[in-house]
Amino acid sequence: MRKYSSHLLYGSFCLLILIAVQENFLNAYLQLIIMFMGVNIILSTSLNLVNGYMGEFSVGHAGFMAVGAYVTSVLNVWLFTSDRVFGPAVLPAGSVIYLFPVTLLMGGIVAALVGLLVAIPSFKTRGDYLAIITLAVNYIVKSAIENIQVIGGARGFMGMRNIVSSMHEVVNVPWVMIWIFAGTGFSVWLIHRFVTSTYGKGIVAVRDDEIAANIMGVNTRRMKMVAFMLSSGLAGIAGGLFAHILGYINPGSFTIMKSTEVMVMVYLGGMGSLSGSVLSAVGFTIILELFRPLQVIKWVAIPLLLILLMLFRPEGLLGHRELTDVFPRLRRIFVPQGKRA
Amino acid sequence: MAILEVRNLTHFFGGLRAVFKFDLALQEGEVLGLIGPNGAGKTTVFNLVSGFYHPTEGDICFRGNEIVRLRPHEVTALGMARTFQNIRLWNTLTVFENLCISQHSKLGYGILGTIFRSRGFRTSERCIRKTAEEILDILSLRHYANEYPKNLPYGLQRRIEIGRALAMRPHLLMLDEPAAGMNPGEVDQLIELITWIRDKFQLTIWLIEHHMRVVMNICERIVVLDFGETIAQGTPEEIRQDPRVIQAYLGDADSIDA
Structure with missing residues (x-):
């Protein structure tokens, strides 16, 4: 029972929100915030895998997000709608409701492959190289998209609204939110499984002492690649979901600013803490909205918050710990018996 | 039969000759000591092997495999484990996790197994936990299973590091200065532990040590290295008498006079 308590809790929470949306208890603005929370959770947990658990420093997460966003969007528009550039629909529009996860996954896979391309040269050595390379990749991806006119270039890419509305035509439920809940759950579940296995803990050993890890039998290069691909793939999925929230994307959404935002979430929540990343993604999304009336001053207040955090709690909200370590009582609900060692 | 054969091993760091024409045949079940003054190239030999x-x-031939071009984790997978001169435990992982992760080369499942919790994953994880628990009991570390190594006393950390190496069930255990920084009481315990481990696990042990009490007590054979070259080898008794060894450690009789 305890084994599934977190699944059950998450499932019922999602159901509750979906019912509330369906019955019009939540206005469009609140819905939007909830959806952004989901995307931010995927982004922060996946970046935490590299920056927190593995102790490397990747600063171009938005680049992978952009790859996923464009791949999923282009696939969807090409396959399911009649478009000026891509011609008539290849598949019936209605089939999008069950093929959407496939295109989403494709976006993730392509993003993971781009991640692999980045990982091969940068993981030969350790240190600042990854930061520089990911920074460069972020810019390359953005500039590349800006210069590919078929997908709209700097003007951006749209048409995903039609996808969403053809989903609604089949069954009228809040589809995008459903997919975001599914994606968020999937992402957290995946990372949790990874970091709790002996296999995945290999990356923590790499962070603590890479030489020792390699000599004690961890295939460090392979582990770093796997973790990095997992991280960038999930960022791609987050991008695909993000593209369908507003139905419009442009390269400007995937700049270094966005990457920084994700990094702030990771450091706010605490390195190497999955629950910390989830909490901080939720909290950060709310703070961004609360500070919206401040307009430009927002970008003074939020960095200031970060500085204060670094001064008074440099390890983040939950550094290297999980919520169950901070509140041991939660263990009774979430940790299966016999797994407390 | 020789478990490890090293032939003509030479290594340069730029222009510096760290190891020169080093030869060694390590017999199965033997305890061999590698000694020499500071900077003689002992740890370099370990790092090369x-x-x-x-x-x-x-x-370098280990259990019938040429290992010269292999990467460290591949060598480890063949059954070689080692400890480090300056303790290199994973400090943000618990003692128990340290013992588990060192079995990485024996996992037998990959990323897909991890995600889908395949049968292979479950058997392997069970086996890993069992081995780690055995090691905890054998080295009486059970009490510290959930502690972080950095919070534990030095002697204990050494024992955990040996435990981490033993958890991968090696054929050859290489110890790099296991007694470094230990007090006399801890050294006695260590001597007992190493002898006991050898008998219990039927291991071949190769150790670097400065502490003469350790070397003379447990090594059956000793190789002395100076400036990367073997200057003597033999039983502890022979080494103790060897004039070249005394010279390497104490310097020339002439230079002392001067």
């Missing part, structure tokens, strides 16, 4: 450096020249 464990695959961390690739030698400029020479062959």
